[in-house]
Amino acid sequence: MKSGEMHLKRRPVGVPVAEDFALVSVDVPPPGPGEVQVRNLWMAVDPAMRGRMSDAKSYVPPFVLDGPMEGPAIGEVVASEDPGFAPGDLVFSRLGWRELFNAPAGALQHRVRGTLPPQAYLGFAGPTGLTAYVGLLRIAEMKDGDVVFVSAASGGVGSIACQIARIKGHKVIGSAGGARKKQFLLDTLKLDAAIDYKAEPNLTKALAREVKAIGATGIDVNFENVGGDHLQAALALANKRARFAICGMISQYNVTDAPTVPRNLTMIMTKSLRLEGFIVLDHMDLEQQFLADMTAWYEAGLMRQAETVQDGLARSLDAFFGLFSGENLGRSLVKLG
């Protein structure tokens, strides 16, 4: 059978462009012994993929050139030569950016066809959601009364972090780019305060203003997705012994010259702050508790998936580019099936 795959043709310099990629048609043979054939229903794109397009050292290897890229996907088993999988099974894999594929059974994980829609496993009930959950609850050790500041709050991880903090009763300030996203934070996610950073000449002053507006003295937890000016503002407004979960620094990923860096790192010392980076793969022991919590919150109407959907693999680059142009709201998904 035929399948489309999105290949990396060359390593982007700065902001990726369409010419860095190629949509390739391939033949997929029947699955061999121990293999399973899967038709992807949904795939997700996220900013961390930008890192794998470069060949710099990181915690995951770079994408190979002239091969399909990788990323989270949810699909349906079409044929199986492994006793653990049968046609119709819903499976999660890291084999996105392709429509149909064969994979060894070990590369696939079963997912329950229950109350959650399939694409939830790429959002609040998938690694994205677990990233928000781990960052707030384990890395930042969020505790009662903490004021929480989330950057890129309308994004895939950010929108879930905001909801978890709200569900647990915290005051939450979110930052996002543009009036549409700011309204989303206030109206849909019901945050206590929201900042449109594109409309603010000085982000530190804007955060100070919102902290005051909600009757707080500062922030206790920063869920950081952006870096640069956002990190500087969070350091400036941090209360003593605040904890920063450093999840991403999207403002720095496409930077080719001098990065924008916080000018106030001495506050780590003067306010006894803790900044900690993490990757969700180191915290999979929390997955079962996380899935139970998310399912319960979804069924209670407390957790919702914010998503921007493109239709078809040919549109997958639009989904990816939208991460950096700031057009996407919530989790950035591509519907494949």
Next chain:
Amino acid sequence: MKSGEMHLKRRPVGVPVAEDFALVSVDVPPPGPGEVQVRNLWMAVDPAMRGRMSDAKSYVPPFVLDGPMEGPAIGEVVASEDPGFAPGDLVFSRLGWRELFNAPAGALQHRVRGTLPPQAYLGFAGPTGLTAYVGLLRIAEMKDGDVVFVSAASGGVGSIACQIARIKGHKVIGSAGGARKKQFLLDTLKLDAAIDYKAEPNLTKALAREVKAIGATGIDVNFENVGGDHLQAALALANKRARFAICGMISQYNVTDAPTVPRNLTMIMTKSLRLEGFIVLDHMDLEQQFLADMTAWYEAGLMRQAETVQDGLARSLDAFFGLFSGENLGRSLVKLG
């Protein structure tokens, strides 16, 4: 009785100069009810005092103008109107920068006249030593096999951090300014490797070279006293999940224009690093265990006090200025009694 006091006359801009201070002679009356009269034997100066000379918000209030400055001191009780103290008692206080003073009994703490010399309580057996102890053992959670990088390794805190790490069997790389200090790290503190940062055009390359020379892949613990280029080098050479105890950023204290900042903060994320600032006052629960360890290590000949001593209050500013000019080796003390 007469006493000398060193007063802050005006708030320094950039590097402090002699004209910012004044040596003042005052009369000290007999102690009142509940008061104790103390003659200081030793006082210490440290870089954090620079912060209190400014009126910026910090975890301790700024020094008052036209009054004696404060700092750790060890003294002997001369007269007492409090039942808890008697003439001859050895006492620790935060009332340095003066020769003789009256204080409420609550401002003084007894110290044992035992095997330790009195000035040890301003060094390895005092807050300086506890800072090194807390930073390595609690904040950085130093564990077997960790490679440790200490900046300002020949300084008061750094020289003790190096010794603790060596006593516990770790490989230690130290950085200090100048050939004399580098030799001190190698010959006296017996470190595995030492860097004279003044002789290195690129500190990151220098640290990479020394990491390789000791057969390591990177550093697991950074005891950070300097910031700026040192922090950048430590981030660059950090192993995955390395821990940074952010004790000081002396390179940034006198900066009046744009600070020198690390250009590679994204490594916090890509290598799951943890950076944590701390102040020793939040960790006094470790003091008894610390004193027991330090006394045992001193008696076993494993811990020694590195110190630079000035004689008399009139020379106290030389001790302080020496912190920033880089002349001092080890703990910077002034002998008063």
